[in-house]
Amino acid sequence: MEQIQIIPIVTEKANAISEKGNRYTFKVSPKANKYQIKDAIEKLYEVKVVEVNTMNYSGKNKQRYTKSGIIKGKTAAFKKAVVTIAEGQTIDFYSNI
8 A cells, every 4th residue: 555645734724623623634645535544544643533525626827927037837736634533532733843
């Protein structure tokens, strides 16, 4: 099985979602499916995952004006997963710092 990349998203919106219920937000590999995400989070954080919701974000076109002309590029596409864990369990993102 291929190792999937899981990065916690710590923003105001993600924190508001996690305070309402036991839901945490992660940036994951675009090719990862819900079952792989569930297994990886259960192993990594030692919690019971109840539900996984995923969202695909496409890359946006960007351009900026410089002395030498216009530079065009594109931001990377990514997948976001909102994971619901079992009642009474928590994930502490700040314990590894």
